[in-house]
Amino acid sequence: MKKEIYITDYNCVTPLGFDVDSNWEALLAGQSGVALHQIIENQDAFYASCINSEKLDEEFDRNFTGNTAQNFTRLEKMLLLSMKPLVEKHTISEETAFILSTTKGNISLLKNQTELPEGVYLSQLAQKIADFFGFKTKPIVVSNACVSGVMAVAVARNMIQAGKYRDAFVIAGDEISEFVISGFNSFQAIGSEPCKPYDKNRNGINIGEAAAAVYITADPSENENFRFKVSGDSAINDANHISGPSRTGDGLYGSIRNAMVEANVSAEQIDFISAHGTATVYNDEMESIAFSRMNLQNVPLNSMKGFYGHCLGASGLLESIISMESALQNTLLPSKNFEEMGVSQPLNIIRENQSATVKYILKTASGFGGCNAAIVLEKC
Incomplete structure (x- = not known):
């Protein structure tokens, strides 16, 4: 009989807030992160959901005293902030998996570069985050387009059931970049207004950015707030x-x-x-x-x-x-x-x-x- 696998903790960093509570309050009030942004020079502003970089830096500095912002890319700061509350509550052991879900990772590092910079490979990004928090197992990267976040949960579940790990931290993140915007523009898929899923007058997507993290285990403790x-x-x-x-x-x-x-x-x-x-x-x-x-x-x-x-x-x-x-x-x-x-x-x-x-x-x-x-x- 397969083990039962549970999600018992989670956190997120988005344009609507840097934890789940602030996100939930904003969502209840009908607030959206989607707004007009000027992201690419010499191009018109378009609708996207962006995290305020100044607020991100402030939150990072407040949470990671002594770790200068210069040591981490913008995406890495998003990932570290989303993971920190979970790591503080749950023990990382020799049998704990670290799984990163992302499509493009630090793709922004490639801008104006003639050689591949350190950290642009997804495996390097995963290892950097894992090393920061002291994970002892080799990181796993799930990068399968836009199903990556859902698949990462499935990968954690199946690996714990198979006895490969005792528990897992799953983290996911992507940021808006010129590379991503150019790609979706080539498909003419970016909408000219706030997106309207399933609506008769929908005309395309809005790109967003966020980081999210969950803790997954087959052995939840008695004091978990939820399962x-x-x-x-x-x-x-x-x-x-x-x-x-x-x-x-x-x-x-x-x-x-x-x-x-x-x-x-x-x-x-x-x-x-x-x-x-x-x-x-x-x-x-x-x-x-x-x-x-x-x-x-x-x-x-x-x-x-x-x-x-x-x-x-x-x-x-x-x-x-x-x-x-x-x-x-x-x-x-x-x-x-x-x-x-x-x-x-x-x-x-x-x-x-x-x-x-x-x-x-x-x-x-x-x-x-x-x-x-x-x-x-x-x-x-």
Whole structure:
């Protein structure tokens, strides 16, 4: 019989705040991190969700006295801040895994460089964070486009169940960079206004940035404030296109089905869906088809992209954390900016803060290259 695996602690650093409590208060008030920003010189401002760099430096200096800002990149400071409260509460042993989820890591270091600078490889970034906190095992990097955050939780779960580790710290982070913006611009995927997932008038994504961290264990202590069992997980590639999802939602449908079967839950038992919802035409339509095929069209659903933008490798973990906080607070948040249904299949999209009793959460993600992932979280 497989071990039961639990998430018992979490934290996040976002444009809405540097801990979960401040994020939750902002979300309840309907605040969004998405605003007009001038990020690339000689280009028009566009909508994105950015962390204030001055506030980030202040928070870092306050938390890490004696560690000068010059020693760490902006992304590294985000990651260190998100991880610090968890490390202070949970012991790092010889059997503790460190897992980093990111898509581009310190890609900004490449700007105006003729040679590869130190720290640009994802393995180097992971090792630097692991060394800072004193991890004794070799870091694991999960970098699979925009499903990375969800997959990192699944990797931790499966490795602990297999006896490779006793527990794990999973951390995720990505920052806005010229490289990322240029990439999405090449697809003409960036919206000209705050994004509207699933809405008839959506016209593209807003890029965001964040860091998030969770602690995962098979042996939770008695004094944990909460427990969420990772009851099922699955990842499937639909092998459709380098950037376009399957029009029939095959990969996402299969991921959801497998995760729910492993969790032994039916569509009627799922209380809430935290969907990917990028506000692009093809992604949102594909998701509606996959959810409909799984008979999940009546389950309350939101996308957090209207609040945070698309935070790439951090999005899946950040949105999982907000989902768990929603369950603890018995409150479901709206899918911000949604007004009129813009997908072919019906969805129960949340339009305003609403009270709810949540036991089972379905979290999904999809990304470039045809990757799809799903996890089922159970509040204990």
